[in-house]
Amino acid sequence: PGRVVCVANQKGGVGKTTTCVNLAAALALRGHKVLVVDVDPQANATTGLGLDYRRSSATAYDLVLGEASLDEVAVQTSIAGLSCVPASPELAGAEIELVDVEQRESRLGQGLGGAAARYEMVFLDCPPSLGLLTVNALRAADNLIVPVQCEYYALEGLGQLLETAELVRRSLQPSLRIAGFLLTMYDGRTKLAEQVAAEVRRHFGALVFDSVIPRSVRLSEAPSFGEPVVTLDPAAKGSIAYRLLASEVEGRYGLV
Amino acid sequence: PGRVVCVANQKGGVGKTTTCVNLAAALALRGHKVLVVDVDPQANATTGLGLDYRRSSATAYDLVLGEASLDEVAVQTSIAGLSCVPASPELAGAEIELVDVEQRESRLGQGLGGAAARYEMVFLDCPPSLGLLTVNALRAADNLIVPVQCEYYALEGLGQLLETAELVRRSLQPSLRIAGFLLTMYDGRTKLAEQVAAEVRRHFGALVFDSVIPRSVRLSEAPSFGEPVVTLDPAAKGSIAYRLLASEVEGRYGLV
Numbered sequence A, B: 001p002g003r004v005v006c007v008a009n010q011k012g013g014v015g016k017t018t019t020c021v022n023l024a025a026a027l028a029l030r031g032h033k034v035l036v037v038d039v040d041p042q043a044n045a046t047t048g049l050g051l052d053y054r055r056s057s058a059t060a061y062d063l064v065l066g067e068a069s070l071d072e073v074a075v076q077t078s079i080a081g082l083s084c085v086p087a088s089p090e091l092a093g094a095e096i097e098l099v100d101v102e103q104r105e106s107r108l109g110q111g112l113g114g115a116a117a118r119y120e121m122v123f124l125d126c127p128p129s130l131g132l133l134t135v136n137a138l139r140a141a142d143n144l145i146v147p148v149q150c151e152y153y154a155l156e157g158l159g160q161l162l163e164t165a166e167l168v169r170r171s172l173q174p175s176l177r178i179a180g181f182l183l184t185m186y187d188g189r190t191k192l193a194e195q196v197a198a199e200v201r202r203h204f205g206a207l208v209f210d211s212v213i214p215r216s217v218r219l220s221e222a223p224s225f226g227e228p229v230v231t232l233d234p235a236a237k238g239s240i241a242y243r244l245l246a247s248e249v250e251g252r253y254g255l256v
């Protein structure tokens, strides 16, 4: 069956959305059937895949509140094999609306019930917080990928994230495991990036993906074209890095 | 009396903390008495000012829950005239703990009651969300500064942020006004930065600060030294930009 991968880190701007969009696209280009679920009310993954939540009658918000099924919310992107469940700003309200609801942490997981049977990989793009939406995503997943920006502040919050993931594993989702830490925005010209990368490898060893995503302007330009960089500019160093990551992920999961 | 400035944007990694730390430090260096309140459980502003929340017996968490006074939580930094109320990871729990509490949106404002009499400027560093902590900060403030990273995704969320600020202004804090939009991480070598800057100026006109913060490695290195870049390396282009911003803010507020 398919795997559900939560991409989370409460530190803001570390490359969660960029990783979801480009890793999912790179795997689709290798022939896999992939779904991206945008769990962030900012709806950046939705935009990055060329979609507009205003044109969807039902979004991740409806899925989480149990008012729409996966079939009703999943939309085909311009890339064959890649679908997306768009987010919308209403999702920000779900945190409050679900406060008194039974099993509020499991709503997304329930909505995604049939996903693992229809897709080989499902990626959940999380907002920059450890609130109810991220807990829902951790609960719905069996794997966690943590993008780590190669900057000093990005190191500080990792402990809190791992604590939250461990809480979810123990109480809600025993099969949740850490698939890996992905070093992002690595700028080889600075000592800082090397120091942060060395620190992450010292702490997490083999859990750190070999593929490292370099800082690259092309990666930050791609969202304005509504396309992942892996299709917009396949020769760009950001594209090469995400394609290498896709083949590394394939290897780790034994996807053929 | 002093002014309370909320620095907020739910988009992650746009330079909220870097702006709080360096603008506050630059104003202190110009002889003003300034306070930074770290309202983010990641506690990055606390670290960026060389403090360690583990060495504080009371933090912003205790202030918000009404269990400590401002005098008990404010700590002198290594820069004369600059104090800080440190954050701690417990702050993440406040969002849940305050759900059933009366006037939960006003707890930070109540804790900061005497701040405007003791400090000329108070800066509130917000987490990357529009949840209860950010609403508390908006409610406690009379001014809002919005850092806008010069990247495509950063444009998308501005509407939601302004909607939330307007809601707070109408229902909780009538004197809240937008002090300005600050363009950050501007990389002059890319077309994207120029396009985003032009778009922000087209929408918000004179509300956009003249000072623009360039992308600068030195700015991202400073947190690892526990010092704002304006004291660590006064000649760096990031320092010059934040000092220019400080004099522009002085002019806008008529601080002598």
Ligand SMILES: Nc1ncnc2c1ncn2[C@@H]1O[C@H](COP(=O)(O)OP(=O)(O)OP(=O)(O)O)[C@@H](O)[C@H]1O
Pocket: A011, A012, A013, A014, A015, A016, A017, A018, A019, A040, A044, A126, A127, A128, A184, A185, A186, A213, A214, A215, A216, A217, A219, A220, A221, A223, A238, B010, B011, B012, B013, B128, B151, B152, B153, B154
């Ligand atoms: N490797 C990279 N090189 C250069 N820019 C990048 C890279 N990865 C991402 N970016 C840009 O940096 C910004 C932050 O990335 P992104 O939005 O993917 O992070 P995020 O963790 O999803 O943010 P948030 O916490 O707000 O959800 C975006 O403008 C994006 O285009």
Ligand SMILES: Nc1ncnc2c1ncn2[C@@H]1O[C@H](COP(=O)(O)OP(=O)(O)OP(=O)(O)O)[C@@H](O)[C@H]1O
Pocket: A010, A011, A012, A013, A128, A151, A152, A153, A154, B011, B012, B013, B014, B015, B016, B017, B018, B019, B040, B044, B126, B127, B128, B184, B185, B186, B213, B214, B215, B216, B217, B219, B220, B221, B223, B238
């Ligand atoms: N002008 C700049 N040039 C280069 N790097 C910068 C600049 N401003 C901030 N940074 C770095 O970019 C990262 C994000 O900045 P910062 O942490 O201040 O953003 P934030 O909005 O407070 O993030 P969060 O949403 O997580 O609270 C940090 O590693 C910081 O050191």
Ligand SMILES: [Mg+2]
Pocket: A016, A017, A018, A040, A044, A126, A127
């Ligand atoms: Mg994102």
Ligand SMILES: [Mg+2]
Pocket: B016, B017, B018, B040, B044, B126, B127
């Ligand atoms: Mg911050």
